[in-house]
Amino acid sequence: MSRIILNRRAFLAATASAGAIAALGGKGWAAEQPVKGGRLIVAGDSEPANLNPAIVASNGVFFVASKVIEPLAEQSYEGKDGLSPRLATSWEGSPDGLSATFKLREGVTWHDGKSFTSADVAFSALEVWKKLQNLGRVVFKNLDSVDTPDDHTAILKFSQPTPFQLIRNALPVVTSVVPKHIYEGTDIAKNPANQQLVGTGPFKFGEYKPGEYYLLKRNDAYWQKDEPLLDEIVYQFLPDRAAAGNALEAEQIQLAAFSAVPLADLDRISKVPGLKVYANGYEGLTYQLIVEINHRRKELADLKVRQAIAHAIDHDFVVKTIFLGYAKSSSGPVPAYDKTFFEPDVTKYAFDPAKAEALLDEAGYKRGADGNRFTLKLLPAPFFNETKQFGNYLRQALAKIGIDAQIVSNDTPAHLKAVYTDHDFDITVATPVYRSDPAISTTILFESGLPAGVPFSNQYGYANAEIDKLIKDAASTIDADKRAGLYKELQKKAAHDLPLINVAEFSFITVARDSVQNVSDNPRWAVSNWSNVWVKP
Amino acid sequence: MPPLVSLLLKRLLGALPVLAIVLVGSFLLLEAASGDAVDSYVARSGTLDAEQLAQLRQEWGLDKGPAYRFKAYATALAQGDLGWSTAYQRPVGAVIPERLPITLLLMTLATTLAFFIGSLLGVIAGASPGSLRDRFLSVTSLAIYAVPGFWLGLVLIVIFAVDLRWLPVGGIESIASGKSGFARLGDIGAHLILPVTSLAMVYLALYLRLMRDRMGEIWHEPFVQSLRARGIGHWRIVWRHVARNAVLPVVTMLGLQAAAMLGGSVVVESVFAIPGFGRLAAEAVARRDTPLLLGIILCSAITVIVANLLVDLAYGKLDPRVRTGR
Numbered sequence A: 001m002s003r004i005i006l007n008r009r010a011f012l013a014a015t016a017s018a019g020a021i022a023a024l025g026g027k028g029w030a031a032e033q034p035v036k037g038g039r040l041i042v043a044g045d046s047e048p049a050n051l052n053p054a055i056v057a058s059n060g061v062f063f064v065a066s067k068v069i070e071p072l073a074e075q076s077y078e079g080k081d082g083l084s085p086r087l088a089t090s091w092e093g094s095p096d097g098l099s100a101t102f103k104l105r106e107g108v109t110w111h112d113g114k115s116f117t118s119a120d121v122a123f124s125a126l127e128v129w130k131k132l133q134n135l136g137r138v139v140f141k142n143l144d145s146v147d148t149p150d151d152h153t154a155i156l157k158f159s160q161p162t163p164f165q166l167i168r169n170a171l172p173v174v175t176s177v178v179p180k181h182i183y184e185g186t187d188i189a190k191n192p193a194n195q196q197l198v199g200t201g202p203f204k205f206g207e208y209k210p211g212e213y214y215l216l217k218r219n220d221a222y223w224q225k226d227e228p229l230l231d232e233i234v235y236q237f238l239p240d241r242a243a244a245g246n247a248l249e250a251e252q253i254q255l256a257a258f259s260a261v262p263l264a265d266l267d268r269i270s271k272v273p274g275l276k277v278y279a280n281g282y283e284g285l286t287y288q289l290i291v292e293i294n295h296r297r298k299e300l301a302d303l304k305v306r307q308a309i310a311h312a313i314d315h316d317f318v319v320k321t322i323f324l325g326y327a328k329s330s331s332g333p334v335p336a337y338d339k340t341f342f343e344p345d346v347t348k349y350a351f352d353p354a355k356a357e358a359l360l361d362e363a364g365y366k367r368g369a370d371g372n373r374f375t376l377k378l379l380p381a382p383f384f385n386e387t388k389q390f391g392n393y394l395r396q397a398l399a400k401i402g403i404d405a406q407i408v409s410n411d412t413p414a415h416l417k418a419v420y421t422d423h424d425f426d427i428t429v430a431t432p433v434y435r436s437d438p439a440i441s442t443t444i445l446f447e448s449g450l451p452a453g454v455p456f457s458n459q460y461g462y463a464n465a466e467i468d469k470l471i472k473d474a475a476s477t478i479d480a481d482k483r484a485g486l487y488k489e490l491q492k493k494a495a496h497d498l499p500l501i502n503v504a505e506f507s508f509i510t511v512a513r514d515s516v517q518n519v520s521d522n523p524r525w526a527v528s529n530w531s532n533v534w535v536k537p
Numbered sequence B: 001m002p003p004l005v006s007l008l009l010k011r012l013l014g015a016l017p018v019l020a021i022v023l024v025g026s027f028l029l030l031e032a033a034s035g036d037a038v039d040s041y042v043a044r045s046g047t048l049d050a051e052q053l054a055q056l057r058q059e060w061g062l063d064k065g066p067a068y069r070f071k072a073y074a075t076a077l078a079q080g081d082l083g084w085s086t087a088y089q090r091p092v093g094a095v096i097p098e099r100l101p102i103t104l105l106l107m108t109l110a111t112t113l114a115f116f117i118g119s120l121l122g123v124i125a126g127a128s129p130g131s132l133r134d135r136f137l138s139v140t141s142l143a144i145y146a147v148p149g150f151w152l153g154l155v156l157i158v159i160f161a162v163d164l165r166w167l168p169v170g171g172i173e174s175i176a177s178g179k180s181g182f183a184r185l186g187d188i189g190a191h192l193i194l195p196v197t198s199l200a201m202v203y204l205a206l207y208l209r210l211m212r213d214r215m216g217e218i219w220h221e222p223f224v225q226s227l228r229a230r231g232i233g234h235w236r237i238v239w240r241h242v243a244r245n246a247v248l249p250v251v252t253m254l255g256l257q258a259a260a261m262l263g264g265s266v267v268v269e270s271v272f273a274i275p276g277f278g279r280l281a282a283e284a285v286a287r288r289d290t291p292l293l294l295g296i297i298l299c300s301a302i303t304v305i306v307a308n309l310l311v312d313l314a315y316g317k318l319d320p321r322v323r324t325g326r
Helices: A002-029 A059-065 A118-129 A164-174 A243-249 A263-269 A303-312 A315-322 A353-362 A385-400 A412-421 A465-475 A480-497 B003-032 B037-045 B050-059 B066-078 B092-127 B132-145 B149-163 B181-218 B222-229 B234-271 B277-286 B290-318
Strands: A039-044 A073-075 A083-085 A088-093 A099-104 A143-150 A153-158 A203-209 A213-218 A232-237 A275-278 A286-293 A327-329 A374-380 A403-407 A427-430 A500-506 A510-513
Touching: A039 A243, A059 B037, A073 A164, A083 A088, A083 A164, A088 A164, A099 A118, A118 A143, A118 A153, A164 A480, A243 A263, A243 A510, A243 B149, A263 A275, A263 A385, A286 A303, A286 A385, A303 A353, A303 A385, A303 A500, A315 A327, A315 A385, A315 A500, A374 A385, A374 A412, A385 A403, A385 A427, A412 B037, A465 A480, B003 B066, B003 B290, B037 B050, B066 B290, B092 B132, B092 B181, B092 B234, B092 B277, B092 B290, B132 B181, B149 B181, B149 B234, B181 B234, B222 B234, B234 B277, B234 B290, B277 B290
Parallel strands: A039 A232, A374 A403, A374 A427
Antiparallel strands: A073 A083, A088 A099, A099 A153, A143 A153, A203 A213, A213 A232, A275 A510, A286 A427, A286 A500, A327 A500
C-alpha cells in the first residue's frame, strides 16, 4: 500500500505543479478539457422517507438532494469565510445582529421553468427552515420576518440579536431553498415534492425505485454556464458491506462515498489499478469519536474518575489500529481544522494507565479482591464498525485500570432509547457531528436543562453553570472574535471538567475510479452539487 | 365454485387462527423491542427537538399504548387496509406489491432448480447405493450443504462478477437501461443467475440426500426384489418404481422448504442488492415499522399456505392412495 500511496502522492504533487505552470503559462498547459455527458453511478447510502433538505438537514438527504436543491452558499477551500456563492451572490450582517441581507442570483429558474426570486427565500426561511427543519429551528429561532425589497434581495430580520457568524457558517447546511409556488398553501411536511424534488440545482430529480436506485438528470437550464458536465447521476443501493468494493472493482459503479468501502477493505482496494482513494472532502462534516458519561452514576460524578478514564485511552492506538490512520487524535469538541474556533491550549490527558490507577485510588475506589474497582455499563453506538471496535478497545483499556466495563449491544433505535430517553447507561461510545459552528450541533452536548428524549444532546445529567453561561452568552454575541473567544473558553472548561471525553475526529473515505474528475474539491464534497464532476471516457 | 378455489378458501379459512397467532406474536415481539420508529427516524435524519419528537410520535400513533395500536391495526386490516409504513411514508399496501413478485420469482426459480437437479442427482446416486458415484455425490452435497448461502454468494460474486466480469455484481436489472421486452427479460435473467444459484445450491443438497436415502431403503423392499426376479432392466426399475416411490417425501420437503426459502432470501437479497421481500423485512425490523412488518408476515404466511396447497395437490397426483379430501 505504501508504494501506491507514494505514487499517488507523487502524482498529486506532479499535477499540482502542472497546474501552477498552467496558471503562469496560459492555456497551453491547461489540464485536460472536461468531457461533457455520461452517467456517473455511485453507491447509494440510504433511502430517506423525506428527501427535502430544507426540512431534513442530514447527510443522507444531502448526498442526493444537494444536486437538485441548492443552498444560498456552499463551503469552499479557497473562498472568503470558507464559502462560495450559490443562490446568494453576497451576504452581510448588520452590526446590531438584527438583520442579515442577501443579494440573490439573477436569471435562475426552477426545474419547472418558473423564476427563482426573493419570495422563494422568504417562504423557505419562515415556513420551512424556521418551523420544520431539524437544524434550522435552532439557527433561525429568532427569525421574525423576511423583507423582500426587490426580486433579488432578501433581508432576514431577527427579534433578538443573532450572530451573523453563525448564520454564515450555517449557510451550506440550513439554507436549501425550495419553490414557494409548489409548497405554499399545502401541508409542507407531506408535500409530494419532498420526494419528487423541484429545485434550481444542476440536476433534476429523475426517478426513484425503492430498494434499487435514485436517478438524477442534467438540468439544461442551469445558471452556471457550461455546467453540469454529467448527463446523469445514479445512486445504486448496495446493502452488503462488501458490495461497494466489488462493484467498483467490476466497474459497475464509479464512486463510493461515505466510507461505503469499509476501512478494512481499503488496503486491498487501493491496490486495484484504476481506483483512487480520497481521504479529504469531508472536513465540513467532521465526526467525533467521544465517550459519553452518565454523571448520575456516583463514581462518574467524581472528576478524578473521569480523568482516570481519559488517561486510560491510548489515542494513538485508536487512530492507528481502529481507524487505520484515517482519523486524528482530538482534545475537545471543536476539530483542529476549524481555525476560527479551535482552541489548542486545553488540558490534555496523556495515555498513562499508572496515573489513571493513582487517580482512582485517590478517589477512594481501590481494587477489590477480584482486581476490580467497580463495574460500568458500556453502550457502544452501533452506527459504525469503528464505534463497535472502539467499544471493545475501551473495555480492555478500562480493565487494565481495574474498571470492569460490561458491553451492552443494541441496534440503532434501542441504543437511542437507552441512552437519550431512558438514561440506562454508564458510558457510551458516540459520534456527534461538528458542522462548522459550535452552536449548530455541538453546544447541545454540554448545555443543561434539555428534556429527556432529545437524541445526541446532553442527556448525561451534567450541569455546569459556567458552561451554560458561556453557551448562552455566545448565542447573542455579535462580534465574531468575541464569540469565538467564548467558544474557546468553553473548550478549555470542557477539557478541564470532562463532561464527555473526546478521543478522535474522523471523516469518511471516498473511493472512485480514476476516470472520475474533480472529486473532493470542497470541504462538503459528497453533499455538494457535483456540477463540475466529469468522467474521462 | 371450482374445486381448486374452494379448496384454497377452505385452507385459508382453516389457517385463520394460525395467522392471528402469528400476527399477535410478531406485534408483541416488535413492541417488546426497545426504541420505536421515531428513534430510528432520528438516527437517520438527525436530531429533533422535544416538541418535534412529540409531534411525530403523535402523528404515528406512538404516544398511545400498544393495545390501542393493535386495535387500530386490526380494525383497518378487517377492512382490507394494511396500514401506513412509517419507514417509507407510504401505504403498506403500495410497498409490498413492489417487492413480493421479485422474491417470489427468486424463490420459485431457486426451488425449481434445487428440486429438479437435486432429485435427479439423488436418483443417480440412489440408483446404485454404495457405489463410487453415490459416495462422490453424497460427500460433495454434504460439503455444499455445510456452506452458508451468503458466503457462497460472495464467492460467486468475486469469481463471476469481479474477476471474470461475466455477470453483474448485483441488482435485479440494469439501472434505467430503457430495455424492454425480451432484452429486459434477458437482462433480469443475467442478474438472477448468481443469486438463484447460491440460494438453490444449499437446498439442492437437501433434496439430493433425501432422494438418495429414501431410494436406498426402497431397494430392500420385497416388490423391488420381485421386479428384479422378473428380469426387468435396472434403469427401468430405478425410474418407474424406486424413484417414483422415493419422490414422495421429497415433495413433502418441497412444501416445508417454501418457508425456509423466504428466510434464506433475506441474506441473499442483501448480498446481491436485490430489492426483495426479505430485505424489506429486515428493514422493517431495523426501523421498527410495525405495520410494514405485519404486512410482510401476513403475505409470507399466505404464500407458504398456497405453496403447501400446491404440494398437496401434486402429492395426490403422484400417489393415488393419497387424494386430497373434498
